[in-house]
Amino acid sequence: MLKTHLKNTKEYQPGLSIDCVIFGFDDNQLKVLLIKTGYNDSWSLPGGFISKDEDIDTAAVSVLHSRTGLKGIFLRQFNTFGAVKRNQDHFSSDALAHFGISPEEVEWYTSRFVTIGYYALVNFSRAIPQPDNSSETVQWIDHNEVPELILDHRVILDKALETLRTELNLMPIGYNLLPEKFTIPELQKLYETILGRTLDRRNFLRKIISIGILTKLDEKKSNVAHKAPNLYSFDKEKYEEVLKNGLTQGW
Amino acid sequence: MLKTHLKNTKEYQPGLSIDCVIFGFDDNQLKVLLIKTGYNDSWSLPGGFISKDEDIDTAAVSVLHSRTGLKGIFLRQFNTFGAVKRNQDHFSSDALAHFGISPEEVEWYTSRFVTIGYYALVNFSRAIPQPDNSSETVQWIDHNEVPELILDHRVILDKALETLRTELNLMPIGYNLLPEKFTIPELQKLYETILGRTLDRRNFLRKIISIGILTKLDEKKSNVAHKAPNLYSFDKEKYEEVLKNGLTQGW
DNA sequence: ACAAAAGTGTTTGGCGTACACCCATGA
């Protein structure tokens, strides 16, 4: 969140920021895109500020785009975090001065911030982590192996995951997280990983098929150990419809 | 939201406000607490600003308390609204000047605002609508008969109701909306009103009883036409437990 | 006695859960 590609701070909505929890799925793991800043070597969620002439949703899209190169992605606001002390004592005036930041901007960075949390589901293979500068690291990290995060980002991350779990019962997911062609076991692994528990293979198949959002392809996955699983794709049209109307029954 | 019991605007978090959708239940109607300001005779949601040294949740509690006199109530953040043009052109500089507001404060009122939406469930009979001043009207209005509201307050209200409907499936409600003693038909009416559809009496009874949060009292409602219904109260302890753990099945 | 609302029990169907067998593939 430190000065990077920033405009003059006056062009931003003061005291308000955006933090994104970006989920991806790879290697049967639910991963989160995290950033290690050169500033103090600590990990954080990708975030940004809100231009005064920009909707907050648009600002969130910008953050996502600038970090992954992706557009038109599933992105959802889930909570706003506004405890007074959530960012107290994060930036010391001295350190900021050391970076050559003006007193005016120091006030900006050290003032109280409320942050709006968004979570995104993105296609891991298409996303290209983009550091702002050379001193920054952008990396996918397994959600079970997230290191200590700055501020209340751990709380934000947990809340995002909790929200995702709840919303899993209200809408279909997978379209945004999986490649175009995928197998049922892969989809099941995704659900299991998010929910944190195992599901019965046969029941999962029946249920996911009954939703009517999958198209069975006349193609099998190749180069795999054991029996080759069938490939499926999402029926985008029906998928969107169910997304809008919601599921009647959860997991 | 106009200058009333305000401190100096500098003590508030700039560009950020709170709006509360306060629900009450009376006369078999779901009602919303609305405010008509003396400023321009239009209706709005009760709202307020956030002190720089105050958590946003605390600020929401303050708004609720100042409008209803109630404390310790069910209050929940549901969404943050931040379209750029949501409050454009609401206060004209001229009008504000006319009210004797300083140029500095005019800038405050006409600048871009992001608002955090909370919804509350309150006991109608205990709440005492409290106008800020004599030119203000605070009134309970049936949720089906809400007049035109300022800004995007209609959108906020709709979103609150939508959220309430969804969360009805995840948690018990009623404790905050009904008097201490109530009948099953009353509770059912509450659910029906929120959901906007009728429910089967017998199935409702079975389901609500099976949750295990009701205590059947040895007392019947008096002075009613027809057969006197039994009175119930909530088992607060079990109610809280279910609130925390969530329901497994919805309506 | 009649109307209106409250209280109670039963049946049925669908879905979620549990479970067993066969098939395909790589080692």
Add this chain to the structure above:
DNA sequence: TCATGGGTGTACGCCAAACACTTTTGT
């Protein structure tokens, strides 16, 4: 040929939905 994982079908049980009759009370 064996281990591993994929694909398919069935039986059971519970709960939600649909539904009818009796009871109480005011008029």
